[in-house]
Amino acid sequence: MSVHLYDVSIPPLIRALTNMSAILDKAIAHAAAKKIDSTTMAQLRLIPDMHPLSRQVQIACDTAKGAAGRLANVEIPKHEDTETTLPELQARIAKTVDFLRTITAAQTAGDETRTIEIKFPNGSWKFTAKSYVTDFVLPNFYFHDSMLYALLRKAGVEIGKGDFLGAIA
Amino acid sequence: MSVHLYDVSIPPLIRALTNMSAILDKAIAHAAAKKIDSTTMAQLRLIPDMHPLSRQVQIACDTAKGAAGRLANVEIPKHEDTETTLPELQARIAKTVDFLRTITAAQTAGDETRTIEIKFPNGSWKFTAKSYVTDFVLPNFYFHDSMLYALLRKAGVEIGKGDFLGAIA
Numbered sequence: 001m002s003v004h005l006y007d008v009s010i011p012p013l014i015r016a017l018t019n020m021s022a023i024l025d026k027a028i029a030h031a032a033a034k035k036i037d038s039t040t041m042a043q044l045r046l047i048p049d050m051h052p053l054s055r056q057v058q059i060a061c062d063t064a065k066g067a068a069g070r071l072a073n074v075e076i077p078k079h080e081d082t083e084t085t086l087p088e089l090q091a092r093i094a095k096t097v098d099f100l101r102t103i104t105a106a107q108t109a110g111d112e113t114r115t116i117e118i119k120f121p122n123g124s125w126k127f128t129a130k131s132y133v134t135d136f137v138l139p140n141f142y143f144h145d146s147m148l149y150a151l152l153r154k155a156g157v158e159i160g161k162g163d164f165l166g167a168i169a
Numbered sequence: 170m171s172v173h174l175y176d177v178s179i180p181p182l183i184r185a186l187t188n189m190s191a192i193l194d195k196a197i198a199h200a201a202a203k204k205i206d207s208t209t210m211a212q213l214r215l216i217p218d219m220h221p222l223s224r225q226v227q228i229a230c231d232t233a234k235g236a237a238g239r240l241a242n243v244e245i246p247k248h249e250d251t252e253t254t255l256p257e258l259q260a261r262i263a264k265t266v267d268f269l270r271t272i273t274a275a276q277t278a279g280d281e282t283r284t285i286e287i288k289f290p291n292g293s294w295k296f297t298a299k300s301y302v303t304d305f306v307l308p309n310f311y312f313h314d315s316m317l318y319a320l321l322r323k324a325g326v327e328i329g330k331g332d333f334l335g336a337i338a
Binding site: 130150 | 171172173174176177180181184185215216219281294296299302303304305307308309311312314315316318319322323330333334335337
C-alpha cells in the first residue's frame with residue numbers, strides 16, 4: 001500500500017485549512033449575533049500563557065506552507081503576522097491554501113529519506129522528508145487547528161467534530 | 170517520494186500514544202503535588218457539553234486501534250470504557266500500543282484505494298484506505314490528543330509543545 005508523501009501531506013492540509021476557514025465563518029456569525037468585536041475573538045486564549053487564537057491560526061498556516069515549500073524545495077513565502085480579526089485570519093488561510101495549490105506531486109517527488117533541517121537561533125531539527133511529515137508537520141498542524149477549535153467551542157460557537165473533519169464522502 | 174501507508178499511520182500513532190502517556194505522567198505528578206484526586210483529573214472538561222478527559226483518551230485510543238485493525242484487516246480488540254483515573258487511562262494507552270505493535274507493514278500492504286467502510290447505527294462512512302488515514306484517522310486522533318493537552322495545560326500541568334510532539338532526533 002504505497003502512497004506519495006505529497007498525498008498524505010499537501011491535499012490533507014488544504015482540506016484541513018478549508019475546514020478551519022469554514023469554522024471561522026461560524027465564529028464570525030456568532031460574534032456578529034452576540035455583538036462581540038472580531039479583535040476580541042482573535043485574542044481568545046485558553047490560559048494566559050498560551051498563544052491567542054490569532055497565533056494558533058498563524059502557526060497552523062506556517063506549518064502548512066513550510067511543509068509545502070520544503071517538500072517541493074521551493075522558497076517558502078513570507079507572511080507577516082499582522083492579522084487582528086477573524087476575516088483577516090481567513091485571508092491568511094486563503095493565501096496559504098493558494099500557495100499549497102501551486103505545489104505539484106511531481107515537485108515533491110524524490111527520496112523520502114533525504115534530510116530536511118529546520119534551523120533555529122540556537123539549534124536545529126533534522127528530519128527525513130518522511131519523519132518531517134509524520135513527526136512534525138501533521139501533529140503540529142492538527143495541534144494548532146485543534147486549539148482554534150477548542151477556543152471557539154469554549155466561547156460558545158456552535159461547532160462539532162463534523163466541522164473539524166469536514167465532509168466525509 | 171513513495172511511502173507505505175503503514176509508515177504514515179501505525180508508527181506515528183505509536184509515537185503519539187507514547188507521548189500522551191508521558192504527558193499523563195506529568196499530570197499524575199501534578200495531581201499528587203496538589204493533592205487532586207485522579208478521578209477529578211479524569212473528569213476535566215473544557216465546557217460542560219464536551220467529552221471529559223477520560224473520553225478524549227478513549228476516543229484517541231479507539232481511533233488508533235481501529236486504524237490498525239482495519240488497515241491490517243484483522244479483528245479490532247474490544248476495550249471497555251471503564252477507566253476513571255489517570256493511571257487507568259495510561260493502561261488503556263499501553264494496551265492500544267501493544268495491539269498496534271502486533272501489526273506489521275506486510276499486513277497492511279495492498280491496494281490503497283480499497284474501500285474501508287465504518288458503519289454507524291444510522292449510516293456509514295466510506296473511505297479508501299488512503300483517505301481513511303488522511304481524512305479521518307490522523308485528524309481525529311490528533312484532535313483528541315490535543316484536547317487532552319488543552320485540558321491538562323488549562324489545569325496548570327507544566328507541559329509544552331515538546332511534550333506533545335515528543336523528542337525530535
